[in-house]
Amino acid sequence: MKKHLYTLTLTSALLLGAADKAQAAGNFGVGLGLFNGSTEYKDIDTEVYVLPVLMYEGENFSISPTRAEYHVQFNSNMWASAIGALRLQGYQAEDNTTFKGMDDRDIGVDLGASVNYYSQEIGFVSVEWLTDISDQSEGNEFSAIWAFPIEGQALTITPSVFWRWQSEDLITYYYGVKQKEATATRAAYTAESASTFGGALSFDYKLTDSVILFSEISAYSLDDEVKNSPLVDNDKDFGYGASVGFIYRF
Template identity: 25%
Template sequence: MKSSFFGFLLSVLLLSPGVVMAQCDDTTDCIEKGSWDLGIAFGYGQRTNPIKDFDDIPIYVLPTIAYYGERWFFDNGAIGYTLTEQESFTVNLITGFSSDRAFFYRWDPSNIFLAGSSHSFQQTPFVESKRPVKTESQNIGELESRHFTYLGGIEAYVYNRFGTWRLALLHDLLNVHQGSEGQIKWNYHWGHKELSVDFAVFFDWKSQEIVNYYYGVRPSESAYWHEHYRTENGWNRGLELTARYSLTPAWELLMTARYTQLADTIAQSPLLDEDYSYAYLIGAAYRF
């Protein structure tokens, strides 16, 4: 099994639930079987927060830690097992963090991986929890906790000359919301000398249970909106772009960005004041 070193930028900054895999070739840095990969990216960036009155999420440092064995692997909090690896496709059992909770808690592991277990599970919102969130004609009071959970399921990567496809379906393992989510993603890699560019289009499906748990309104938050806002399953969709320029075998300049158009059922939530979110980081990365 091999993995792209800078896959962590897309799996952490861009908050995908699974590991970002890549077909290894002469233009891609890879982790060989039985090897650890340690690195750190730093610079300036942020992820915008569509939740009303909640701060945007700053991004300054992104660590990476990964290990790939013959079958088992660990990649930035995701634990997986390779069922089959062929020249044109790979199938894994995979686990990963839920990304939706990251809007509500600054120290959610999806925002800053390896922030420390004492921070990762703290119920610390971006703003004072008693600050009301304004709607058109109703107030929403103190928000209840949106708890941490871990997702698990299956993913497949299909490789061809037109790019890489990722197909994944994951379910709540900790029985927090009992929901499922899936992804269809196409990634195209282009490289020339020291410059490497990846472009991706993705569609992320969220079940009604996930949408209701994170973006629905509980009775204690607003009796009015609890009765009038109804959730359903929906598709987020968006674009990703990552550019890297190699300075030395260990150092690279990088720019990575993601735009997400939220599903209509999420955008209609009275907790939100935007129907989109974008994230970016401009800086450098070092591989140990």
Template identity: 25%
Template sequence: MSIRFSPRTPLTCAALLMLPLLAHGQQSATTEPVADSGSSSQWALGAGVGVERSPYAGYGNRTRALPLLMYNGPRFRLLGTTADLKLGAVGPVGFSLRAQYADEGYEGSDAPILNGMEKRKGGFWLGGAALWRNPYADLSLEWLADASGNSHGQTVKLRAEHRFKSGRFTLVPYLGVNWMSSDYVDYYFGVRSNEVRAGRAFYQGSSTANLVGGLRTDWQMTSSQSLFLDLRVTRFGSGITDSPLVDRSSAAGVRAGYLYHF
């Protein structure tokens, strides 16, 4: 599967997507803050673990375990490594400024195909997000740019999900498209001239898009305790699969954790 965009696509896509959202929201033209928790604040502490198949040849699975801190208030929201400053809402559409840390890099010793490659670092990302809640599917749009200057890349993520609730269980199937700029793809999946060797040709990454689908479930054990499980599959775009560092077209992942709500 090949999905390609021109360099101007992220801004154009974002503008086209936001126009119908704003037009819909201007019918009621409210400026209330995005506040899932109303005027009160909610806290939660817990722990989570994630296992995901790496696209790099011979890398195997990436496993991460970390403590979880969640806060949701009228103006600010924090979940793990993502923080949002809520700007307000226009009708059913909420807007926020977003800061995020993403550990997406690798070391040359992580896999044989990466031996001799220069280290690729994770980074801090800054941008904005919008969420349109409606009876059919919640639509979210996110644009982020690499503020740490490692990749100089940009990403745009569009996702649709629908929530089904039955007793203490909540099921949320979702489907999305994650676009990555050529700078992003080149930094994480490109091969520089000084990194070329037998079996690893020079490669300059191009912008691409991944398809992501999955199912998230939450179990409210008690009024203050919950468990979550997130299963997902990512279909990589051609800008990634064409890289000599990559040996698969898709990868599955699972995340699970526990939260105690205050």
């Protein structure tokens, strides 16, 4: 199974897992989505994936497709969250000739925490820290996001922007080349830490009291520490993601 950047964007993950926290409704939802996203790695074709969507939002606990969170409320607008998340990055050596002779880079499991704020005037603001606990990258990630839901009677439009910093260990694990993996056409490479800026625009339409249609488009920058990797198409400056689907809430 190929495991490139088949993740929801940071915006999707945070909004599904936390943006409704201000309402704390407590509900369970299942659905289906089409997901598409670019990959930085060489010679990997972009594909569309049909994936199930599972989510739960309770007073103190939430689950979204790639993460689970436990919330501690400070007041009506502010809360902290303990986070467990999957990092769906990586590749297998057999994926294509770019990775021939490389060790596999596997899915990671992160633990972390966030501090979150939501108000109708300011929108949603979150700062987050994650660290790998699966003995894969052993790296860290810090991120910040601002999102502003614009709510209509049935349609909610949410523009957002985010910044993400990833440590040297994390970037080197997924984009580095070990000395033993180096060849005449693939030099050894050790990366430094990297930063990413991006934005997204999501749409949620309440078709019925139970059925929600969702879609999102996003774009993000690529740091030179990623682009300089011999595994990466260095003529790419940006990546993108897109999704569309539905959720049935019980």
